Amino acid sequence: MNPLNEAAKSLLNSTNVAVCGVSSKGDVAANTIYKKLREKNYNVYPVNPNAKIVEGDTSYPSLSSIAGALELVVIATHPDVAPSVMDECIELNIKKVWIHKSIGGGSYNQEAVDKAKAAGIMLIPGGCPMMFLEPVDPAHKCMRWFFRISGKEAKPIGFID
Numbered sequence: 001m002n003p004l005n006e007a008a009k010s011l012l013n014s015t016n017v018a019v020c021g022v023s024s025k026g027d028v029a030a031n032t033i034y035k036k037l038r039e040k041n042y043n044v045y046p047v048n049p050n051a052k053i054v055e056g057d058t059s060y061p062s063l064s065s066i067a068g069a070l071e072l073v074v075i076a077t078h079p080d081v082a083p084s085v086m087d088e089c090i091e092l093n094i095k096k097v098w099i100h101k102s103i104g105g106g107s108y109n110q111e112a113v114d115k116a117k118a119a120g121i122m123l124i125p126g127g128c129p130m131m132f133l134e135p136v137d138p139a140h141k142c143m144r145w146f147f148r149i150s151g152k153e154a155k156p157i158g159f160i161d
Contacts, residue, residue, distance in 0.1 A: 001155040002069060002148075002153055003153075003155070003156055003159070004124070004127065004148075004153050004156055005074075005132070006123050006134075006156075006159065007122070007156030007159050008124065008129070008131070008132040009132070009145055010096075010122065010159065011072055011079070011096050011098055011122065012072075012129060012132060012133065013044065014042070014071035014072035014096060015042065015069070015071060016042075016043045016045075016068060016069060016070050016071050016072070017037055017042050017043065017044045017045070017071065017072045017073070017074065018037055018045045018047050018063055018066060018070050018072075018073045018074070019033055019034040019037065019044060019046055019047065019073075019074045019076060020047040020048070020063070020073060020074065020075050020076060020081075020085050021044070021047070021048065021075065021076035021077035021078075021081070021100075021107065022034050022046040022047065022048050022051065022054040022055070022059065022076075023051065023054065024046065024048070024050075024052075024054055024059070025127060026049040026054075026055065027103040028076070028078050029100055029106070029155055030034070030046075030074070030076035030077070030100070031054065031055060032053060032130065033066075033074055033076060033100065033128065033129055033130060034046050034054070035055055036129075036130055036133050037129070037132070037133070038055070038057075040126060040133060045065060045066050045070070045094070046058075046059045046060065046067075047059065047060050047061070047062065048060075048061070049061040049062060050154075062088060063085070063088045063089065063094070064088060064091070064092060070092065070094050070098070071094070071095075071096055072094075072096040072097070072098065073085070073089050073094055073096070073097050073098070074097075074098045074100060074129060075097060075098070075099045075100060075107050075112070076100040076106075076107050077107050079105060079106070079107050079108055079111065081107075082099060082107050082108070082109035082111075082112035083109055083111040083112045083115060085112070086112040086115045086116055086121075089116075089119075089121065090115065090119045090121070093145050094121070095120070095121055095122055096121070096122045096123075097103070097116055097121050097122070097123050097124075097125065098123070098124045098127075098129055099113070099123065099124070099125045100126075100127075100128055100129075101125070101126035101127060101128075101154070102128060102143065103143070106126070108125060108126060113125045113157070116122065116157060116158070117157055117158070120158060121157075121158055122156070122157070122158040122159055123157040123158055124133070124154050124156050124157075124159060125154055126147075126152075126153075126154030127143075127147060127153070128140060128143065131143055131144040
């Protein structure tokens with residue numbers, strides 16, 4: 001199987017997931033990811049320090065404000081915020097992180113990636129969980145195909161080859 005498919009399967013085999021970067025306006029990729037995870041019955045937590053309610057649910061100002069152990073963090077913030085989110089993941093000993101990146105820059109930040117590597121975090125530094133959450137919508141199927149054939153598919157970090 002493809003290394004990205006294996007990594008996505010491993011990360012999405014988590015129960016407690018935080019999505020950083022959700023918006024009370026509901027118009028960002030993080031909200032779409034959050035809603036899909038919620039529909040798939042994950043214990044999913046929206047994280048935004050400036051929002052009290054997101055998609056009808058209580059939003060958390062930080063990862064550390066969420067009670068219980070998080071297994072996976074999806075970073076779908078502005079790229080400048082990704083390193084500080086990664087710092088919090090490291091502090092909390094969260095070992096699985098997905099940095100969202102679509103056709104544009106997304107949340108990708110090389111400093112965040114370097115921090116994850118140094119901390120031994122299992123990381124997918126690009127793409128979108130929506131490309132792997134069944135049923136995958138046609139747009140995300142096309143993106144997965146495009147990234148694969150164009151050689152722009154995310155290269156998982158910290159997984160056993």
